[in-house]
Structure formats: C-alpha cells, structure tokens
Amino acid sequence: MKFLLTSAGISNTSIRNALVDLLGKPIAESTALFVPTAIYAIPGGTELSRKVICGSLGDSFCDLGWKSLGLLELTALPTLKPELWLPMLRETDALLIGGGDCQYLCYWMKQSGLADLLPPILAKIVYVGLSAGSMVMTRYGTTYGNHALPAETGKSLNILDFAIHPHMDHEWFPENSMAELEKLAATLPIPSYAIDDQTAIKVTADGLEVISEGHWRVFG
Template sequence: MNLLLTASGLRNETLRDALRDMLGKPFSSANIVYVPTASVAEPGDHGWLLADLNRLHGLGWREFDVLELNGLPRQMVLDRLRNADVVYAGGGNHYHLARSITGNGLAEGFLEALENRVYVGLSAGSMIFSRHLTAHSADVIGDTKDLHVLGATSVDPPFGLFDWYLKPHLYSPDFPERDDAWADRIAARADFPIYFIDDDTAVRVRDGKPDVVSEGRWRFHP
C-alpha cells in the first residue's frame, strides 16, 4: 500500500515527483479518481476546492473521475475506485469523510482497492488512517466542533492503520493560529505520536513505513 498524505495537495515538484515514483508510470498513462466527500461538510466559499481540482487536472491524466462516496450503490463506488490508478481524497471535514466510509460499509473494500493503487490525501483526506481518529483525539487536537457540526459525539476510525496522527497546515497563512506554540500545546496533551506538516509537506507511507517528503517544514512528536 502506497500513501502520500499531504496538507494541501501536490503543490510543489517534490510532491509531484514522489507521486510519479510511487505510481511508476506517467500521469498521462494513469486514471485518477477525485473524492470530494470531505468538502461538502465545510460551509462557505469553496474556491480552495476548485483551485485544487484545477491544479490536479492540469497534470494531464488519461482519465479524471470525480466520485462522491454518499448516495451511490456500494458496488458502484468500489468499482470506480478500482478503475483508478490513483485515489485522491480532498480536504474538508475529516470526520465526515471517515463517517461516510464507515456508514456506507466501504472500509474493507476501500482498503482492498488501495492494495494495488496509490492513495493521495489532502488535509482531511490524509487524516483518516490513524487508529487515533476518535472523539478523544478530537478533544486533544481541539477540533470537536468539526465532529459536533455533524450532529455526532463519536467517530470510529475507518481503517486504523497507524499509531500516529497527522495534523496539517502548520504555519499556514490560511490557519494563522497553527504556529509552534499551537503545536506545542497539542503535543503536551497528546498520548499518541503526531506529525505536524505544512502545506509543502507530505508523509509518505510505503509498506507501512512512514517518511517525510518536503519542500517546507514539519514536526514529529513521538
């Protein structure tokens, strides 16, 4: 299983090169499916979503599919995932994305599809693999409002692959509160490891082993 877990997508050549290497063939010979599910739970202007779609589409894929996880037959969703060489899950509310996977009975089939494909996550799409994606971690991280806005007080991790948690947008101008002091406060409360990554960084996972690909800055708190 190959995962490229970014904060803000394929914003620089280092991240794009990492995906090319994981894919093993040109983008023009590959199919990609874009999953926007996390974004629909976010209110307000969605220019950021359009910018990411346009940037990604501009890489020149053989086929560019868009797949919403809710409202379609389960088998149709899984077939569309399997038709892709790259599964790309965009940003928004990671709890909504996780609950969409578990609530639609997609977790097992989703993981099976990823065994032979490359997964790229953007922000929320990168946060769904930790076994610490729970109401407890929401309290530790300080984003329980993102869970409560869904009318929920709990969440089950859809995959639970890793002990560590990923928190994106460190030092981001779009999230000015996410500075070193913010990361320090979270790390002091956390009883699990955390990667904090900026918008030019990704955690790459190959054969279950993580490493960091970056043109920016990041922190790891074990």
C-alpha cells in the same frame, strides 16, 4: 500499501516526484478518482470543491494531467448498486481524498462501505490525501461541527499509527502555529507530524518518509 499524505496537494516538484514513484508510471498514463465529500461540511464547501477540481484554489491535486479523472461521491454510494462504482474504484491507479471535515469524511467512508474496501484495494492503488483526506487515515482527526452527526462519531479510521497536523504556520490557520501544535501533540499517545503546505508523508510497506521543500517537525 501506498500512501501520499499531503497538507495542500501536489505543491512542489519533490511531492510530484514521490507521487510518480508510487504510481510506477507517469501521471499522464494514470487514472484517478477524486472524493470531494469532506469539503461539504465547511462553509462554502461546494464552491471549494469546484476550485479543487479546476485547480483554481491553490496547489495542484486534481489538475495534474491525469489520463482520466472521475468523481466518487461517498454520500451517493449507499443508494447505488455496487456494480456501478466498484469496478471503477478497483481499476483506478490513484484515489484522491480531498480536504474538509475529518469527522464528516470518516462517517461517510464507513457508511458508503469504502472504509471496509480500502485495506485490500490499497495493495494495488495509491491513496493520495489532502489535509482531512490525509488525517482520516491516521489515529487523529478534527471537525468543524457544521453537520448533524453525533458528537461521538469517529474522526479517523486508525489505519496508520500516527497523527498528522497539516497547514503548520499557515496564515489562514492561526491555531496551527508550531507552538500550538506542539501542545496538541503532547496530549496524544502517538507520534505526531506537523507539516506545512510544502510537505507530505509517503508511506509504503518499506516504511515512512517525509517529502518536503518546506518545514515540518515530528513530536513524540
């Protein structure tokens, strides 16, 4: 398994170098698929998705100079024949899962069948998460509630046995202060990583490594 779980994307040289290391080759020689689904469940999501693809929202994610970049929309997959998209998924070098609403993303990962496909596929490709795209792989997720899913719908896939709290101390997210995240972490029975937008978590079969040019803290 190869995970690069970011708060805000490929925001600095250290995180970019970690991505190249996981790919085993330059980004310019690597293919990627971007999953925007999580962003639709927050206000202005469609416009935010465009900005992530174009690189005009902030830190780089899709706009890294990939050899090719495809769009994999999870809400469409249940109505498509698998042969239209499965080969593309199995052959890509990196799967880029965008941010937004964890609960909405988790639901569509399961409904689309991607959640069941991930374990064997992750043996060959690199999973790159951004915010909710990172959180959904752990045992803790959140929701903004801008959807019609039942409240009890799962918010994470529980693949990794820890929690991530992105955007620590970000001015856009006052609830993500270090003090508030410490209180939240105290309610969880698992280790919690509070990371700012200059930090990412690299997970491989060899273990976990925090990649940072900013600030982070582990609780528990």
